[in-house]
Amino acid sequence: MKDLIKKLVEAFGPSGYEDQVRAIIQAEAAGKADEIRTDNLGNLIVLKKGSGGGERIMISAHMDEIGLMVSYIDKKGFARIGNIGGIALATLTGSRARFADGTIAVLYNEKDGWMGPGTLAECFIDTGATSPEDSPVKVGDVACIHRPFEELGGRLVSKAMDDRIGCAVALQALLDMAESPNDVYFVFSTQEEVGCRGAMVAAFGIEPEVAVAVDVTLTGDIPLAKPMSVELGKGPAVKVKDAGMLAHPGVKKWMVATAEKLALPYQLEVLTGGTTDAYTIQTSRDGIAAGCLSIPTRYVHSPSEMVDYNDVLNSVKLLVGMLSAPVSW
Amino acid sequence: MDTVALLRKLSQASGISGYEGEVRDIVRQAIEPFADEFRTDTLGNLIATRRGTEPVSTGHSIMLAAHMDEIGLIVKDIKDGFPRVTDVGGIDYRTLLGQEVIVHGQRDLPGVIGSRPPHVLSAADYEKPVPWDMLFIDTGLPQETVTQLVHIGDLVTLRREFLELSEGYVSGKTFDDRAGVASLAVCLELLASMKHSWDVYAVSTIQEETGLKGATVAAFGLNPDIGIAVDVGFGAQPGVSENESIKMNAGPALAIGPNVHPRMQARLSATADKFEIPLQKEVIPGGSGTDGWAIQVARSGIPTAVLSIPLRYMHTSVETMHIKDIERTGRLMALFISGLDDAFANELGLEGGKGAA
CATH class of the missing domain: 2.40.30.40 (Peptidase M42, domain 2)
Incomplete structure (x- = not known):
């Protein structure tokens, strides 16, 4: 998965100019999905159809970078x-x-x-x-x-981990998914960094029943950090709240229950600054149950954003687990 | 309806934004006899519908909105057995020191927000409010037990008994906007003995304090012809000038500004005049910060009005108001709704009723 991550983080794609990232993801997803299309705002929408009887789920990871x-x-x-x-x-x-x-x-x-x-x-x-x-x-x-991808022991560093690491997790989940009752729309969204605008229109168009953003979150594990309980290497974070939204309690429960069932490490996240695509998805149409799977990341919005590779792998497992079974909370 | 008893119950319930279930149950129980249908939508709005009755339902509809959620605290970290918190909604953190709280962990735990004794503070620290990162909660429990019972993301509500002051004044937490919710109940009870031809959606909304989320999705889902949001306004008090406040015990205030449709404003004023209900004016030249702000721009636009019930000490746990202002607000809305007719629909340029959503 590291090759995929390197390719994605080194690609060029500020908000509104995500074409190069989209081309990479489209090529990787080709042949693995039932439908792939690009909407008017440039969102890449990859549908993996379920065997029936499940929910319509939207996964959103943003392609754009600052x-x-x-x-x-x-x-x-x-x-x-x-x-x-x-x-x-x-x-x-x-x-x-x-x-x-x-x-x-x-x-x-x-x-x-x-x-x-x-x-x-x-x-x-x-x-x-x-x-x-x-x-x-x-x-x-x-x-x-301009900053290349580097491996520092078990940790990965680059520009644009926010949110190409989310794109990598979503894409890998698409590739790893086996049978599922759910129709899963993997949205690789545009313009998150300027107001979560791609996800807003994608959610309106798709009308999902449940949605999960996959994005980075801050950590409280660096010198003089503000109190925040998320740390690198302690597993994917299940969002409870950030500055833009409260995760749907049911979605939070669903994520926690899946992590516990699969014996995956996880952390609960309360973030006081910043938000994700789930913010605009939640209030689409008459309301969507939305939450967020966060990948703990240090130095967010700097040229050296750092994640833990095990957190990344566990995020993929958690997402695959969530999408492969009937949704319940 | 015993408005004081209802407000007491609503005020003492816990219902931080996103977690309004306990309040929703109380509201539903209170208005059960006065609505035809109840529905809770995906995000948790409670939608009570009264179908128009007289002479026949026109298919036109009005959405009333008052928010159930309250501002509160959420655990963001636990250090040495003391939970650290941040706010949900705009809590006034200067008022938190020394408060009693309920930590909604694996079970509800009583707690207090501790502070450093003034004796050990430097002169500079003594002058300043305590910042979020220094606030902590003491449950009295040993560290291991706290770790078991309290998790990151658990909610913390302020604990405050409802207090009847003198001469009809009451004080407590979360009158913002449970007072508005109580006014919806008053309105529905009155409507049950009135004639009205428009359908009424009385929506107890969620997550107003965190960005008008409930009203946004409810207005989209219901697609009403018109809307009224009821919230609280700054009541006259020491330290707040007359031009920033509305009078206490002088009826609701009708907002004037871009959030309010001129014909809604005129019709509500005329209704108040006709039935001798005291009504004040409140100038809101920009965003009203209420559910009305979201309702107005739902779908292709909805003529909206905003009513404010006078309230002192907003966003503290000692919000204070006069009980009669709630009843006047409910009565004004009921009489307004009862007077809704085809002429008003024509005035607004509404086509035939949009029908039930």
């Missing part, structure tokens, strides 16, 4: 940028940006680096150009952070 957009190019060829989603400002200085066509640029700031920028307006990118005319990028061009 990124940057060029807003202005000055006389000397330096480009100014705006953010796509919640970029961690402090991590930009000295990083590199990568554009859809592979162009690489250096990120820096007016304060000469040492303390990082105070605002995004103080950041610029250097493409090596000396004037607007020879700039390889133009206003409106989109970049992701």
Whole structure:
């Protein structure tokens, strides 16, 4: 599964520009699903039909990552940028940006680096150009952070673990699933980082009875972290609450019961900042029972998001277990 | 209906956003005789339907909404046997120190929110409210037992006895918006002895405090012709200026602003005038922050009004109000509904009734 993860996290795909990620997932899912389509907002919807008598379940993992957009190019060829989603400002200085066509640029700031920028307006990118005319990028061009996938012991590090690791878990669950009574719609969603907008329309279109987002969550296991009980390596997290939504109590129970049945480690999660696709899915139409399977992740929204590989494998097992049996709570 | 008794029961029940079951049961029991059908939707809204009766149902419908959920606490970590919490909905954390709570663990556990003695605080700390990360709950139980009985994500409600003050004033937790729910019950009871030709969906909504979730999905599901949200408004009190507040014991306040359809506003005002029900005005130039804000933009848009029952000390456990304001709100809605006719439907440009959802 590591090859799949590497391929996904290194792909280019800021919100609204998820095409390269979608192409990878579509190729992997081809032949393993009953139906694959892309909707008007770019969501990739992969249907695995059940044997009948089950529920219509939507799984949502977002393809998009946070990124940057060029807003202005000055006389000397330096480009100014705006953010796509919640970029961690402090991590930009000295990083590199990568554009859809592979162009690489250096990120820096007016304060000469040492303390990082105070605002995004103080950041610029250097493409090596000396004037607007020879700039390889133009206003409106989109970049992701350039950072390769690495293995650190049992832990995996990269940009865009949020939420390609969720895409990898959902995709692997699709491949591993055997017989199931449920019709499962695996949605690889767009524009989560700018307001969970892909999942919003996918849920309206699919009208699922139950939905589970697969996304990353923060941890409380790094130096001076705020009180939060989630740790790397202690298993997938079952969301109870985040800043955007309360998980449906039934969905939470279903996830916990499945983990216990399969003797998988799990953690319960209360997150005070951030949310997931489940936030917009829950209030679609006349209401959908929605929850979230979270993969504990350190340094979220930085270029070095870290997950534990065993947590990833256990997340796949948990998801497969949930989808393969009749839904009950 | 004994409004005080109903409010007492509603107030003392636990029903944090997303977990409103106990309140739902109480509401259902209270309004059972006055509704034709009951339904609980996927997210937990309780929908009580009274079909229009006189002369015949027109197929037009009104949705009333008041939220059952309350703000509260949720366990996010447990350190050394002391649960640490964060809020569900916008609790005023400055009011938490020294409160009694109920921890809804494997069983309900009494607890208190402890604090450091003032004697050991630095002068700077003494001046500041205690931040979330420093708040903890003491159940009196040893660490091992706490770990067994309390899990991450368990809910914690404030424990507060309902208190009758003098001259019709009452005080307790969660009048926001159980007072609104009580006003729906008053309204339905009155309607049971009135004629009304429109269908009434009285919805006790869930998760208002965490983003108007219940009203959003209920309005979509029911697709009513018009809607009224009942919530609480800032009652006059020391420290809140007159232009930020409404008067106590002076009837509900009818919101004026973009959330309220002008013809709904006019019809409600006229109804209050006609039946001599005291009605105040409340200027809300932007988002009302109530279920009405969600109802208005459901589907292709729903003419909506917002009524506020005057309430002091909002989002604390000593919310205070006058019981008559609840009854006046219920009565105004009942008389408004009883007066709904084809002329009003035409005024709003409604086509034939949308029919039952």
